[in-house]
Structure formats: C-alpha cells, structure tokens
Amino acid sequence: MHFENTREFALQLDQQDKLREHRDQFLFPKINGKQVIYFTGNSLGLQPKNTQKYVDDIMKDWADLAVEGHFYAEKPWWDYHERLAKPLSKIVGANEAEITVMNTLTVNLHLLMVSFYQPKGKRYKIICEEKAFPSDQYMLNSQVRFHGYDPDDAIIEIKKRAGEHNFRTEDILKTIEAVGEECALILIGGVNYYTGQVFDMKTITKAGHDIGAFVGWDLAHAAGNIKLELHDWNVDFAAWCSYKYMNSGPGNASGCFVHERFHNKKDIPRFEGWWGTSKETRFLMKPEFEPMPNADAWQLSNAPVLSLAPYLASLELFDEVGMDALIEKRNRIVSYLEFILKEIDKEVDSTFEIITPSAQKERATQLSVFLHGEGKALFEYLMKNGVITDWREPNVIRLAPAPFYCSYEDMFEFGQILKQGILDKKNS
Incomplete structure (x- = not known):
C-alpha cells in the first residue's frame, strides 16, 4: 500500500479501520488536558471501560x-x-x-x-x-x-x-x-x-x-x-x-x-x-x-x-x-508507523535504526528504534508532549501501537511531535 505522511491520509485510514469503534471502549490517560498517544501496550495495556x-x-x-x-x-x-x-x-x-x-x-x-x-x-x-x-x-x-x-x-x-x-x-x-x-x-x-x-x-x-x-x-x-x-x-x-x-x-x-x-x-x-x-x-x-x-x-x-x-x-x-482482525490491523498500523519513522528521519536528517525485523512473519506490534545521536532528553520530550513510550538503554525506544485502541492519526501525530523534539534540540 502507498502511504502518505499527512493527517488527511491518516484520517482516511482510520475511516477504513474496522476496529475504529473499539478505541472508544478503552480509557486513556491525559497529559496537558489531551488524550495521550499510547505506545506501551507491550508493557501495560489500557483499561477497558467494561472492566x-x-x-x-x-x-x-x-x-x-x-x-x-x-x-x-x-x-x-x-x-x-x-x-x-x-x-x-x-x-x-x-x-x-x-x-x-x-x-x-x-x-x-x-x-x-x-x-x-x-x-x-x-x-x-x-x-x-x-x-x-x-x-x-x-x-x-x-x-x-x-x-x-x-x-x-x-x-x-x-x-x-x-x-x-x-x-x-x-x-x-x-x-x-x-x-x-x-x-x-x-x-x-x-x-x-x-x-x-x-x-x-x-x-x-x-x-x-x-x-x-x-x-x-x-x-x-x-x-x-x-x-x-x-x-x-x-x-x-x-x-x-x-x-x-x-x-x-x-x-x-x-x-x-x-x-x-x-x-x-x-x-x-x-x-x-x-x-x-x-x-x-x-x-x-x-x-x-x-x-x-x-x-x-x-x-x-x-x-x-x-x-x-x-x-x-x-x-x-x-x-x-477475534485475533485475525487484530492481526490484520496490527500489520497495517505497524507498517504505517515504520513509514512515518522513515519519513521523519529524512526530514530532520537524523539516524533512526529500526532493530525489529522488517519481515512480517518475524515481527508483530512492536517496533524498537535506535535513536542514534539522540539521548534520553528526546524520550522525555515525547513524554511531556503526550506520547507514552518506553525507553531502554542505551538509546532505544520501544513503540507498540496496540491495534485495539491506537489510531493511524496517532501515528501521524507522533511523527510530528518526534520531529519537533529533534528540531528543538538542533536549534537550541
């Protein structure tokens, strides 16, 4: 599928998403009064409202x-x-x-x-x-x-x-x-x-x-x-x-x-x-x-x-x-996240290295990314700006867009926040 790094395209994918209504069945934390972008379902999943x-x-x-x-x-x-x-x-x-x-x-x-x-x-x-x-x-x-x-x-x-x-x-x-x-x-x-x-x-x-x-x-x-x-x-x-x-x-x-x-x-x-x-x-x-x-x-x-x-x-x-529907969305949303990362990498002239296998049969929901040239300050910037992700030494962030509740617009918005965090550092 041909992806685009635009909000309009992300929203289009969300409209096509068969699981989009399930997002509303989960409770999201808020940072600065805004619902977070949640990438840590591989650590602790969000609470379903029926719980x-x-x-x-x-x-x-x-x-x-x-x-x-x-x-x-x-x-x-x-x-x-x-x-x-x-x-x-x-x-x-x-x-x-x-x-x-x-x-x-x-x-x-x-x-x-x-x-x-x-x-x-x-x-x-x-x-x-x-x-x-x-x-x-x-x-x-x-x-x-x-x-x-x-x-x-x-x-x-x-x-x-x-x-x-x-x-x-x-x-x-x-x-x-x-x-x-x-x-x-x-x-x-x-x-x-x-x-x-x-x-x-x-x-x-x-x-x-x-x-x-x-x-x-x-x-x-x-x-x-x-x-x-x-x-x-x-x-x-x-x-x-x-x-x-x-x-x-x-x-x-x-x-x-x-x-x-x-x-x-x-x-x-x-x-x-x-x-x-x-x-x-x-x-x-x-x-x-x-x-x-x-x-x-x-x-x-x-x-x-x-x-x-x-x-x-x-x-x-x-x-x-059912697992089949979850896996179908998982594959697409992770591929879109991978695309966004590569696009932002080009825009900010940085070096992101995705260490998760690229072959679909060897990966699932998580992308682990080496942020070469970046330190923990970037992770802290993401957290302060509403992106809940996971840091692993020496400079890896783990991103897990759980298909039940993550949206394609989340992936686009994350890319914009990530880009701004890197540019702010370069301009400081």
Whole structure:
C-alpha cells in the first residue's frame, strides 16, 4: 500500500479501520488536558471501560452473599477461572482443557518447570536466548542451582551474530543440534521483549523434540499479539502474563498451557494444591490428591476472582473481535508507523535504526528504534508532549501501537511531535 505522511491520509485510514469503534471502549490517560498517544501496550495495556462492571459485580456479590458467593454468585467464584479457558484457547491455539489461569507469570513458569525440567544424568542443560528478560534469567539460574548444577555450565544461551540485532533461526537450530542429548529443556520468549522479534516457535519446538527435550515458551509479549497454535505445534507448556496486550491490569493473573498429552497423569512431577484436585471430591477433604483431568491439575489455591474479573472483561472484547482482525490491523498500523519513522528521519536528517525485523512473519506490534545521536532528553520530550513510550538503554525506544485502541492519526501525530523534539534540540 502507498502511504502518505499527512493527517488527511491518516484520517482516511482510520475511516477504513474496522476496529475504529473499539478505541472508544478503552480509557486513556491525559497529559496537558489531551488524550495521550499510547505506545506501551507491550508493557501495560489500557483499561477497558467494561472492566469496572466486572469488578463491581464481585464486590456486590461479596457484600450481599459473603462466603456463599463461592456457589451462588451469578458467576460463582469456585469455578470463576474456568470461564477464561474458552476465549483464551482461541487466542493461543489450544484445546479448552489445555488452558488454566492462576498466579502470575514467573510463579507459573517455576511451577511448570517442576514438571518439565527433569535433569538426569547427562541430560540437564537448558537452552534459552541470550539477554532473555531478566525475570526469566533469574528463574532459570535459580532452577538449575536448586537441582545442584552450575548455571554457567547448565544454561546454554543462543547468541546473535556479531553486529546483528536479531537471532537467526538457523543458528538456534544449530545450537539445539549441538547440545543434543544433553538438553533437558528449551525455554525461550516467543517474542523478544527488547527487539520485538517473533521466533519460529513451530520449527524450534520440533527441533527440541527431535533431540528428546521438553520445549516451553514464555509468551508474555506474544499472547494477544501474534497468531499462536500451541496445540498443533505440539508445545509442551507455555505461560503468559495478561496485563500487556490483553489489558487485564497491572501485575494481573497469568495464563498457562499444558499440552493434553500430559493430562490425567498422577506420576508427573508437580507441586499440588487443593484447587488442582478433582472438583467432585474437592470438598470431601480426602488426603489423596486426585488431579483434575485438564490443565487445572496445576492449580494450587482457589482463584483470585478480583484479579480474574478484569481479565474476563478484556477477553470479552477479544472474543468479539477475534485475533485475525487484530492481526490484520496490527500489520497495517505497524507498517504505517515504520513509514512515518522513515519519513521523519529524512526530514530532520537524523539516524533512526529500526532493530525489529522488517519481515512480517518475524515481527508483530512492536517496533524498537535506535535513536542514534539522540539521548534520553528526546524520550522525555515525547513524554511531556503526550506520547507514552518506553525507553531502554542505551538509546532505544520501544513503540507498540496496540491495534485495539491506537489510531493511524496517532501515528501521524507522533511523527510530528518526534520531529519537533529533534528540531528543538538542533536549534537550541
């Protein structure tokens, strides 16, 4: 498509946007009395307007029913989490039974590693990407230490080639092949948090299984952002937070996927709690754990319904729109943002370097941009002028125009603010 760097053209794209009405279903912060341009849906999504009602319903049930709300609320609390499984299964490409929602992301990854990191003999190594999100690094280091191994030996990091910003699938596959039968687990972020690169999860998962390893994915930046087919890709397990692209609120509950081939197994290593035991016998208080016949077997405690309510509210919107429509707009609005950046780059004679892959299959909502010659002062200028974005050292801004609520006019307006910030610096 031929783009133009004009407000008129951006407004024309907004008129053609099938999702434009959904923008009004979200609450935007304001700076200087004006609604912000919001680029940080990859960190914390905006609040859907329907969220308040979902939370208020639980508060009212608590007030009116107290403990009886577990069974007699309109949405009973004791099985509240089950309502999230069906819409989530559509988002991540899973069977409904393969989905559960509990705890938070790193907690869930630790719990899943109890089942899927089983070092024995010479098979004890974990493959991950270099400079993974710090929480994943801490988790992996602590897990291998817990099992008595040295992280410097047990953790194998896939490297980028010198001078390149992104990983090559061929290099990942070579690393997997080289580690071979020493590999117990491959655990990678499905979308790299820093560059926005999307990994070839299907190919990597198969390569891991070919050498006899378990394969799991941290989908913090992938769920609600890219097309996922976890069941068909034969992924062993995955977990994701819900507060980024899925707009459930700060620090909110995490989704989990466990492939159905691991269900109904009493002998699988797993930390157990009473919400993972059979619903039919749960309140008989039997001493023997009888696992639920699905991913809920990994549940520990009763569901935190006040956290799940905003998640359910957001999933209602996802169910209404569908991932295909979100991805269609995502592709166009990110391409338009890329065009705007390149146009402004030419106008101000600066040097922007987009380090996110240019190939559509290797990127999603996020563009990470090196602002060569610019410092944090430009980021601060953007923030003061109503552009909420994200700064990463040494001089990268991450821009994530979430398709639910970002407009094409936002992309144009951002370009104008960015240009003015650079010109003001040059003229000062």
